[in-house]
Amino acid sequence: MKPTLVQRLYDGPIDIVGDVHGEIEPLRSLMMHLGYSQDGVHCDGRRLVFVGDLTDRGPDSPAVVNLVKTMIDSGRAQCVLGNHDLNLLLDHRKHDNGWFYGEPFFADDAVVPQALADESVRETVLGLFRDLPVALQRDDLCIVHACWNDEMIDDAKHAHDAVALYHRHHELIEASFPGLDLDGVAKGLKHQNENPIKKLTSGPEERIDKPIESSGKLRFEKRVQWWKDYQGKFCVFGHYSIPYGEPRGSESAFCVDYGVGKRWQERRSGTTAGFRLKLGALRWPERKIVFDDGTSELV
Numbered sequence: 001m002k003p004t005l006v007q008r009l010y011d012g013p014i015d016i017v018g019d020v021h022g023e024i025e026p027l028r029s030l031m032m033h034l035g036y037s038q039d040g041v042h043c044d045g046r047r048l049v050f051v052g053d054l055t056d057r058g059p060d061s062p063a064v065v066n067l068v069k070t071m072i073d074s075g076r077a078q079c080v081l082g083n084h085d086l087n088l089l090l091d092h093r094k095h096d097n098g099w100f101y102g103e104p105f106f107a108d109d110a111v112v113p114q115a116l117a118d119e120s121v122r123e124t125v126l127g128l129f130r131d132l133p134v135a136l137q138r139d140d141l142c143i144v145h146a147c148w149n150d151e152m153i154d155d156a157k158h159a160h161d162a163v164a165l166y167h168r169h170h171e172l173i174e175a176s177f178p179g180l181d182l183d184g185v186a187k188g189l190k191h192q193n194e195n196p197i198k199k200l201t202s203g204p205e206e207r208i209d210k211p212i213e214s215s216g217k218l219r220f221e222k223r224v225q226w227w228k229d230y231q232g233k234f235c236v237f238g239h240y241s242i243p244y245g246e247p248r249g250s251e252s253a254f255c256v257d258y259g260v261g262k263r264w265q266e267r268r269s270g271t272t273a274g275f276r277l278k279l280g281a282l283r284w285p286e287r288k289i290v291f292d293d294g295t296s297e298l299v
């Protein structure tokens with residue numbers, strides 16, 4: 001029987017890596033600065049834990065998947081499922097996951113350089129994502145891609161297949177609509193906030209009065225900063241793409257996603273070094289963040 005969607009996090013010292021989004025070179029640099037060999041061995045026996053969103057946007061999603069899969073298969077790394085990873089499992093095409101379908105990523109009428117998948121890459125990617133848990137925990141620490149929520153973690157604890165759990169709740173939520181007199185935004189928010197797989201991998205949202213433009217679409221909802229009210233076990237999460245220098249959590253929660261997924265925008269505007277958007281890893285229990293450029297600081 002498959003293990004459940006909430007699994008035991010490694011004991012001992014770990015390094016928790018933010019959303020990689022296909023950025024293979026920053027990942028290799030980060031591993032080197034953390035003291036890992038290129039296949040993920042650390043001389044002190046430390047291990048890597050990824051917060052999900054391994055693919056999309058960056059130049060080489062297949063290479064990131066191959067590397068992380070090799071480390072997971074040999075017991076040297078763990079990874080939780082992110083919303084981008086989930087989209088591929090659900091076959092939800094988005095503006096930035098065309099690489100998976102063999103199609104170039106256009107932004108502002110120019111191609112963003114990316115390795116494109118073929119059939120065998122697609123098989124490897126789905127094979128990895130199908131087996132990922134949505135959350136990891138141990139006595140002092142828990143890890144999820146976007147949002148920790150006890151009630152939804154409980155649902156995930158009793159499930160073995162993220163796609164099946166997603167569809168089950170999707171249908172339950174749809175079945176609750178007749179007679180409720182909800183508009184499209186309210187329905188969308190129910191799908192976002194009441195489906196455990198959605199909420200754990202992409203976080204809670206709320207309605208806003210003035211729509212904002214995001215990825216070329218008008219949106220009537222925005223993300224909720226759930227960590228401001230969170231008081232549980234220390235939680236490390238990704239997803240929110242918070243640049244260096246900005247507030248990134250609370251007493252009990254820390255966002256390790258420093259936004260490297262949008263580094264293609266910096267490259268396009270001519271930056272070749274000293275990037276503002278970084279890939280970081282939180283060393284635990286040291287509580288030290290190490291970046292792909294080799295800099296580090298206590299948090």
Ligand SMILES: [Mn+2]
Nearest residue numbers: 053082083239
């Ligand atoms: Mn994400």
